[in-house]
Amino acid sequence: MVSPRNHFLFTPLLASTTTGTLEFRCITEPIRHLDRIAYHQSRCMDIDAAQNEIVLRDSFETSNIYRMPYDYLVYSVGSQANDFGISGVRQNALFLKQVRDAMQIRNKIQELFERASKPTSSRDDRDRLLSVVVVGGGPTSIEYTAELYDWLMEDGAKMFPELIDHVTITLLEASDNILSMFGADLAEYTINRFRKRKIRVLTNSRVVRVEKEFVELQDGYQIPYGAVVWATGLMPNTLTNNLGEWQKSKTGRICVTDHLTLHSPSYDNIFCIGDCAETISGALPPTGQVANQQGKYIARKFNHVTAKPWSEFEQHFTEQNKVSFNFVNRGTMAYIGGWKGVTSLPHHLDQDTKTNAFKRRFTRLQGLRAWLFWRSAYFTMLTSTANRILVPMYWFKAWIFGRDFSRF
Amino acid sequence: MVSPRNHFLFTPLLASTTTGTLEFRCITEPIRHLDRIAYHQSRCMDIDAAQNEIVLRDSFETSNIYRMPYDYLVYSVGSQANDFGISGVRQNALFLKQVRDAMQIRNKIQELFERASKPTSSRDDRDRLLSVVVVGGGPTSIEYTAELYDWLMEDGAKMFPELIDHVTITLLEASDNILSMFGADLAEYTINRFRKRKIRVLTNSRVVRVEKEFVELQDGYQIPYGAVVWATGLMPNTLTNNLGEWQKSKTGRICVTDHLTLHSPSYDNIFCIGDCAETISGALPPTGQVANQQGKYIARKFNHVTAKPWSEFEQHFTEQNKVSFNFVNRGTMAYIGGWKGVTSLPHHLDQDTKTNAFKRRFTRLQGLRAWLFWRSAYFTMLTSTANRILVPMYWFKAWIFGRDFSRF
Numbered sequence: 001m002v003s004p005r006n007h008f009l010f011t012p013l014l015a016s017t018t019t020g021t022l023e024f025r026c027i028t029e030p031i032r033h034l035d036r037i038a039y040h041q042s043r044c045m046d047i048d049a050a051q052n053e054i055v056l057r058d059s060f061e062t063s064n065i066y067r068m069p070y071d072y073l074v075y076s077v078g079s080q081a082n083d084f085g086i087s088g089v090r091q092n093a094l095f096l097k098q099v100r101d102a103m104q105i106r107n108k109i110q111e112l113f114e115r116a117s118k119p120t121s122s123r124d125d126r127d128r129l130l131s132v133v134v135v136g137g138g139p140t141s142i143e144y145t146a147e148l149y150d151w152l153m154e155d156g157a158k159m160f161p162e163l164i165d166h167v168t169i170t171l172l173e174a175s176d177n178i179l180s181m182f183g184a185d186l187a188e189y190t191i192n193r194f195r196k197r198k199i200r201v202l203t204n205s206r207v208v209r210v211e212k213e214f215v216e217l218q219d220g221y222q223i224p225y226g227a228v229v230w231a232t233g234l235m236p237n238t239l240t241n242n243l244g245e246w247q248k249s250k251t252g253r254i255c256v257t258d259h260l261t262l263h264s265p266s267y268d269n270i271f272c273i274g275d276c277a278e279t280i281s282g283a284l285p286p287t288g289q290v291a292n293q294q295g296k297y298i299a300r301k302f303n304h305v306t307a308k309p310w311s312e313f314e315q316h317f318t319e320q321n322k323v324s325f326n327f328v329n330r331g332t333m334a335y336i337g338g339w340k341g342v343t344s345l346p347h348h349l350d351q352d353t354k355t356n357a358f359k360r361r362f363t364r365l366q367g368l369r370a371w372l373f374w375r376s377a378y379f380t381m382l383t384s385t386a387n388r389i390l391v392p393m394y395w396f397k398a399w400i401f402g403r404d405f406s407r408f
Numbered sequence: 409m410v411s412p413r414n415h416f417l418f419t420p421l422l423a424s425t426t427t428g429t430l431e432f433r434c435i436t437e438p439i440r441h442l443d444r445i446a447y448h449q450s451r452c453m454d455i456d457a458a459q460n461e462i463v464l465r466d467s468f469e470t471s472n473i474y475r476m477p478y479d480y481l482v483y484s485v486g487s488q489a490n491d492f493g494i495s496g497v498r499q500n501a502l503f504l505k506q507v508r509d510a511m512q513i514r515n516k517i518q519e520l521f522e523r524a525s526k527p528t529s530s531r532d533d534r535d536r537l538l539s540v541v542v543v544g545g546g547p548t549s550i551e552y553t554a555e556l557y558d559w560l561m562e563d564g565a566k567m568f569p570e571l572i573d574h575v576t577i578t579l580l581e582a583s584d585n586i587l588s589m590f591g592a593d594l595a596e597y598t599i600n601r602f603r604k605r606k607i608r609v610l611t612n613s614r615v616v617r618v619e620k621e622f623v624e625l626q627d628g629y630q631i632p633y634g635a636v637v638w639a640t641g642l643m644p645n646t647l648t649n650n651l652g653e654w655q656k657s658k659t660g661r662i663c664v665t666d667h668l669t670l671h672s673p674s675y676d677n678i679f680c681i682g683d684c685a686e687t688i689s690g691a692l693p694p695t696g697q698v699a700n701q702q703g704k705y706i707a708r709k710f711n712h713v714t715a716k717p718w719s720e721f722e723q724h725f726t727e728q729n730k731v732s733f734n735f736v737n738r739g740t741m742a743y744i745g746g747w748k749g750v751t752s753l754p755h756h757l758d759q760d761t762k763t764n765a766f767k768r769r770f771t772r773l774q775g776l777r778a779w780l781f782w783r784s785a786y787f788t789m790l791t792s793t794a795n796r797i798l799v800p801m802y803w804f805k806a807w808i809f810g811r812d813f814s815r816f
Binding site for chain 1: 413414415431432433436437438439440441447448449450466467468469472474506507508511518519522523525526527528567792793794797798801805808809810812813814815816
């Protein structure tokens, strides 16, 4: 395994770590804890498919470039936050993809409160500092907004009673609705709930630039801010962009066959999975659920054949390869704050009239039930026993003792 | 309360966080969680005792300098790591005073293993990278060495079986014995134990310079290293040094009366406690135990009188002030690795022959008993209920599941 990041990150719970509901290490799994894996903390710089070799750059001594041969390659590099080329985003906004990002966001919000509490800060300073703008209407930004609001109202209000009225949270979405993959009913439920909690939700609000102290929308409206969290969408990362010979989709993702092997040029021994790939028969959403199923599909292929002697490996592998990848949608879910969630299970969005009322009732959850579903689903998906102990413990701690408010 | 650091740090357990036995946040207590305290995250730049004002610099907008008046001042700024003016220490060594330091040390050791595991690193590279030098023979460096060894042998050996034989840990002490405050018998016990565990203990080894890849001793011997941890002693910090009018001791600490007020110039409303102060009647060791008792002494003074009306405050306060501070030695202890510790309780070092064997037996502990004493003592000293739950939980986690090996 080659990666500049030495841990696996359980991204669905990343938003919870930005506020200290969970600690960073309980949603990561160190790669080094896995058995029988040779791991290199290096960055892949290029892929020489003709030679069956990849080119690596050492993460620590960056002048150390070396090559590594392979028989089979699984290309699974993910993607990066998309700034849509909007000016000032990379310089001024905070992203939410990695543990480091979550740490930065957490420290930033704490910093804003400390700065606003200074006797030298004016009323206007306070209003600006305590204005948080979240850009994007997908599950990541919704969950971040929900967690932020919970944190500030449950813990912030106790610590900074004189500041809490200065807080404004604004959620910006460029299209005409949030949570598009959940359907209009759950989106409406979420918007209503956010508005009751005094979170401003502005749809049809495209950001055109992010200056040091304000965000400007297309209609000229300027929103002063203390922090901007940018979670609008994804774009291919540098390595994927640089693989010039490989066929890409319109969105820049690598085209793969239904067996998840490279489509063109065709190499049977290169698999691409996750956000960076797209099957030519139809694009799947760039979610963890898809990547997870793709990972299992490939693992199954290799596991079925590794029991055989090496001489028969290729033949068995090719046989195994006849089963193509088939995505099974298990639904989507999001936490929306205050012990409430939204869950859209398969069939929820079916237009089929034969889907009866009873079935529909269980394919669309909102409120406490959806939140319980959300917690139990993510809890069962955690990868290690240690984290299965830590995560509920921190949930309990946040509930009873509040969230930690120190930065270092 | 004014401090650039927004949390209280339980320093005695800091060494445990360098290896992930404990997580950073379970030994910190956010200042903001305390009730009825106005906190400023600022750095004190100067004290204008004549005007009863202090000068502060904002920790975030560093050009923001402001003054704050006081009736009473408690000066408790601690001290900083002492490099004894040895060349290269500040540039190349890692210190162990703050949470950030512990994070850096933890990440550094992980980095060394990742670098050494690269196929491009030679046998010599590995030997150098995996050589850790700890400078200082006090409890901090002893505990760090012990934790490091536990970590590497329990977790490192599983993850890097091919590298573990390249690891060398060297402890350097300039004087002729380690753990001087514990007495010769416990020092000898510790040295024997360390040597059994293949930790090199070099006494009478004064470091004269720290270059980028090696440490040089006075006798010319050069030790190549991957990491140097510097924990030799303390020196006054910049603010204390700059308070030119205040009388200082030979070691640069501020001289205080037996009531812990400023000795010269005499200001009854300025108290100095902790590492930065020294009573004129005799120096106390710069330990948490002394600072803790001094803090309680001052708190008692204020608490006894705050129930009275403000007009009578000064009078009561002066009365209260007649009781001078008296340090009660409750002993010293250190963890030395592998479920063993050393504990020196009062009377252990008494030369009095009347102290009978029975009494002596309980004033000097070593091994498992001392370790249990160490754990229970520190456990009871933790300040919050949340941390009293977290700390044993992490001890349990480290014991069963090992320590986390990811860096971010």
